[in-house]
Amino acid sequence: MKLLSPIVCGLPLLCGAVTAHADDAGQSQSAKANQQPIERVAVFGRQVNLLGQSSSASEGIVGAGEIESRPLLRTGEVLEFVPGMLVTQHSGSGKAxxxxxRGFNLDHGTxxxxxxxxxxxxxxxxxxxQGxxxxxxxxxxxxGQIHYYKGAYYPEIGDFSGAGSADIALTDDLPYRQVQLTLGQYGYQRLLATGQQQWQDNKFIYGTELQGYKGPWTDVEEDVRKxxxxxxxxxxVGNGQLxxxxxxxxxxxxxxxxxxxRAVTAGIIDEYGSLDTDLGGDSSRYSLSSQxxxxxxxxxxxxxRSRLNLFSNxxxxxxxPQDGDEFQQVDNREIWGGKLARDWAVSPLGINTNVTAGAETRYDHIGKVALYHTQQRQRIGTVRxxxxxxxxxxxxxxxxxxxxDDLKLRLGARYDYYNADVDSDNTLNSGNANDGIWSLKGGLSYLVSDDLELYASAGQGFHSNDARGATIKVDPVTGEPQDKVDLLVRSTGAELGFRYFDREYINISAAFWYLDLDSELLYVGDAGTTEPSRAxxxxxxxxxxxYWLNDALSVDAEIAVTRARFTEDATLEGKYVDGTVPWVASAGINYQPAAAGIxxxxxxxxxxxxxxxSLKAHQADATTLVNLSLGYGYRDWDFKVEVLNLxxxxxxxxxYWYTSRLSGEDDSGVEDLHxxxxxxxxxRCSVSYRY
Incomplete structure (x- = not known):
């Protein structure tokens, strides 16, 4: 079996209870028929053989080797390892x-x-x-790895999982320690140091990163300091790992x-210009976790502990018209939570079965979530x-x-309960909201041969709405009555798919899927937020x-085609879901020999x-980008050049399409493409010393 990065984890913290060597992952289902419990595989490789292991054709594992090899403009682009996912930015480098x-403009994660x-x-x-x-x-x-799940078919996953989810696991074992320096155009600087110390059964892994970036913008220097x-x-600990x-x-x-x-067309600014040069923000996050x-x-x-101050316009x-529309968004919170799950292997009527039961809890104490009118980053009014x-x-x-021997049944269910208390500066918008929701999930998989498996999956999911929308009574600006929204919103989906893996050269997966959503969350350009919309x-x-041509050279391609329509009030308000993308595709060529060299x-x-x-009166043009990396390894050194947007x-x-107003324009503003x-x-050029 040829892998881009065939490294097997010993006891991964997020990857099930039992692991197997990569060569075992290709054995037939019949050969495992008498084994208990059902085997769980976690391999640090890219799209390895998951036949007999995955719940659907839309599930996969991405390993550290693949993550290391791909050129990235931004950290968030690690989610582009999820097939069909694309990651962009509408503002500065420091925000989400x-x-x-799957046809969603997920905004910042909903x-x-x-x-x-x-x-x-x-x-x-x-x-x-929201999200x-x-x-x-x-x-x-x-x-260490990214385990992705698309669709709402997995009972372990709750809020925000209608389109899918990704579990990102930090590494349990560094292949080497390194110090890396990267310098690039537009003032890009990055210094990285990672290491690992081990004594007996104990291990300590550490890393630090310093990053600076000025950016290519005409009127604004980003001055990133990360x-x-x-x-x-x-x-x-005991028989496990902590x-x-x-x-x-x-x-x-x-x-x-x-x-x-229109500002670019009129020559007021160029394509890298800005109309408000006071925008930006600061963010911090500190966490302590155990598994x-x-x-x-x-x-x-x-x-x-999370903090965000963000200035936008x-x-x-x-x-x-007098002071401008600049505003500040503030979010200060602490989050506590945890999750516990137990597995049992049983054999009712001689049928090998794994049973899992679990519980999770989360508490967000949001000391301040606020929106202010500002001018030059100074507050001049409070919205809420x-x-x-x-x-x-x-x-x-x-x-x-x-x-x-070849047919597996998966059934699952979860129940979620939410309670939110809102203390607003306008007492009319204070209050309590609570809601509960059941989600049922299931699937079948059939191993046609050692190389081919078929899947049928279905499930219910949900996303939560902003608690402030579930207690609101009046608009904080106009004072007019405002309708509340449901705290929890149902999604329902299903798919048919297959996975083919010949253990030598080819790995193909495909799925035909659908998803119904009781309420969209749509981006509102003039407020910089999201609001609930139609089903x-x-x-x-x-x-x-x-496709692996040999142990070092591989090619891949991913394509996703989606149709998204409103099913509620489609005749009067339009049937097209704003911001959806009918076509997404990516492709790559990767040459990563095991030995040093190019x-x-x-x-x-x-x-x-x-x-x-929603009327499809306005569309955005397609975007195509190509990134390239070229490196050379010599003994303990590695030299790499990356060309982004080749x-x-x-x-x-x-x-986005919405109304804005430039200085001197009519008071009603102008609808325009933004x-x-x-x-x-x-x-960007990097040099690494690995030891």
């Missing part, structure tokens, strides 16, 4: 990215659940957007936000200022049964293919035309 998957070492990253009732997912605190070199630090202690991880992140930056097309895994138990606990002079306490608990269970339906096809990777990513309004595309990272350009071609 924009994500696209409907895609992300965890890091058991810690939830999506922020509920957040100051900038806010900021991955800037990650050091990519310390990621600091990351990670310390990870691992030891054996990991305790501390993470610290701090960042501040200036922003070149999205701009109106324990043995043959039967999986447990995790965490505490997180999307409409310029529309709402406040709230404190929110939001608690959730979930129970889940599943069984995996081998009905025959919708999506369906589409995804195909991923990987290594290279080239990556193409395509984001198709986007519908910008062909210097001037296309757009993201586009976009953030892709960053121009840039060169």
């Amino acid at each position: 990215n924009q994500y696209f998957l 409907d895609f659940a992300t965890t890091v070492d058991g810690m939830p990253i999506n922020m509920r009732s957040h100051g900038h957007g 806010y997912t900021d991955l800037n605190f990650l050091i990519p070199e310390l990621i 600091v990351n630090a990670v310390g990870r202690y691992l030891t054996h 990991a305790v991880t501390a993470m610290a992140y701090s960042n501040d930056w200036n922003s070149a936000d999205q701009i109106p097309e 324990y895994v043995d043959a039967n138990w999986r447990a995790s606990a965490y505490v997180i 999307f409409t310029y002079f529309l709402d406040n 200022d709230d404190a929110v306490d939001e608690f959730s608990s979930g129970l889940f269970g599943k069984l995996e049964a081998e009905l025959t 919708s339906r999506r369906y589409g096809t995804e195909i991923s293919a990987y 290594h290279t990777a080239i990556r193409l990513r395509y984001l198709g035309k986007r519908v910008l309004d 062909f210097n595309s001037h296309e757009h990272d993201i586009d 976009y953030h350009p892709v960053e121009p071609r840039m060169l």
